[in-house]
Amino acid sequence: MSKSSADIVNQLQAEINSIQGYKPAEAAVCRMGMGPVEAAFPNGIFPEAGIHEFITTCREGSAASEGFIAALLAKLLSKGGVAIWVSISHALFPPALVAYGVQPDRIVFINVERLKDALWVTEEALKCEGVAAVISEIRDLGFTESLRLQHAVEQSRITGFILRKSPRAIGSAACCARWRITPQPSRSVAGLPGIGYRRWNVALDKVRNGNTGNWLVEWSDSGLQVVPKETGLIIEERRNVG
């Protein structure tokens, strides 16, 4: 009995994925709770053992990226371990992380001055057992450096977030995903004054072996959720009920 060509392609793709560090779904896999976003990745799983690159061009954008990363971080830290936050700009205000479900004392901040040191620390941290995630706020990341980081995580299976603030050139980097997070107007919760839940436009500009995309994501009490672009009504209704 001969297999159909689609089956063969799928099987080959699965093999390539496993060689490239994408393990098939396991029981312990960490679900980010962002259905359509995760579906863009190979096997429909958020790649934990990978380098995720975030590109921002303004302070508001990097703040939004930090919020989004913090929400992902909460999931990664739920299994234990510690996060290392490497930064050249030293702008993050730790108490804000509480709102995303991250205990700021679970993070070790490494505030360096030079890009060279930041990259060295990032690579060392990405190789270190017991580290759940490494966040690195830098400006530029060359291809060779990104390759080194990606190799490190394929061994250690640690998630790396590289937040590139106003990069001079985006260039190509050996990352498993390139994200762009931009703030979006929130929807007022019906009947309540003030500000609604945070909303971001989450753009996946590059996904290795996956599909790019663009979603409206909301951070609410129930975590990260993709909002259907046209209405956003579903969320609103549930809020009224709950």
Add this chain to the structure above:
Amino acid sequence: MMEKRFVSIWFRYLLTDWQTLRRPELKNVPFVFTGKDGARLIVKAANPIALQEGVTAGMPAADAKAIVAGLQLLDERPALTGKLLAAIGEWCIRFTPVVMVDMPDGLLMDVTGCAHLWGGEPPYLKEIVTRLRAAGYDTRIGIASTPGAAWAVARYGKNGPVVPPGKQLEALLPLPTAALRIEPQVQLRLHKMGFWQIGSFIHMDRRMLFRRYGIGLLDRIEQALGFKEEVLTPIQVIPPYQERLPCLEPIRNAAGIEIAIGQLLESLCKRLHSEGKGVRAAKVSCHRVDGQVQSIEIGTTSASGNVGHLLGLFRLKISSIAPGLGIELFVLDSKVENAAQEQHALWGGGTGAGHAPINELLDRIAGKIGPGVIHRYLPDAHHWPERSIRKAQSITELPAMAWRTDIQRPVQLLADPENITVSAPIPDYPPMNFIHKGVLHEISKAEGPERIEQEWWLENGEHRDYYVVEDREGRRYWLFRSGHYGEKARFNWYLHGYFA
């Protein structure tokens, strides 16, 4: 066996030098330390100016005052001499590991095999004297093969401080009787017989000297000449956790240094392991052939007995060692602590690996970039945003209070709030728009105000009314107005942070 060599250091004006260091205004003033002797106040120590004018130790203070106009009297501090000598002695360990306090006014060092590291005895002595003088202590020094001869030369010698090996007798002959460290009564009896110089009686029949002057004199002569050992107790500073590795061939390259450090760590960690201890700080001193010492230090966040890890920390610094013509001795000094218990509470369950890998990572970072770059934050009991967190004392310190979840804080907080121009409709209403760096932001949603008062016990100033605002593009900011509306004092608006 190597010829023993001893250095004696004499602090002629130990107490007064120390006083002058602490009170420089006394430098050109005659002053003395006085103490009670029965009912009388007598001079215990005098500074050079007072001595020159004729004051001597042991003289009644009243007489001293009569001799020197304007003499300052200071109270004696009985235990000070010993403390000072011990402290200076400890400092002198750099010259030799064996230093002894030689009461009442000197130090004695066993310098066997040390002087060549400084290029011979004269430069060695010169170095010691120059450094002590630079530190403010007037010193005289002597070196000989016996403590007694070194002592004598330091105090009474006139032909330079060095007594060549085996020449003790020749050196002692012209010196006064007091140079033998004998009791005053014996000295007096010798003087009565006209024996002012050592040379005038040292060759006499020993039995006769013993009969007339007692065993003390004979002992001192024998000790000075080196026929009788002296019991010496060095200041104990040799670190208990020290490993030494002398090299047959001087080592001149990085690979060799690494092997040497590895060996030192191996034997240290073996011992620590059996005692249940680990290294918190360690220093490798590389003693070069030319006498220079180069050293590198490491520190760890928790006690570690992992040779590979400790060697890794040293490896980051080996390149800073200049081996010169070669290193002949490696010394590893370490500060150890009981090995830490695993603290599972901290990192929330842990991944089974415990803390060792993370501690080792942080050690590597501290070793390469510096310990100042590593921070952990804990909540602190302050409302003022800048003070609401504090740095954790240690990497394992747990928060004393819970993080606040009832307030909104921006992910980016500006170190210095930035001035903005604001249009606000009515007092205590959030602004309608604001201009920051020339960009107009129209506010569509806002929350606030959250009034944050100055903590008046820390700082004076206006309170702040904070608003969380969102502009039409969905960008969120943290703004505050400093001070009240409507009062004659001016109020200003600031941007203080960015929300995600």
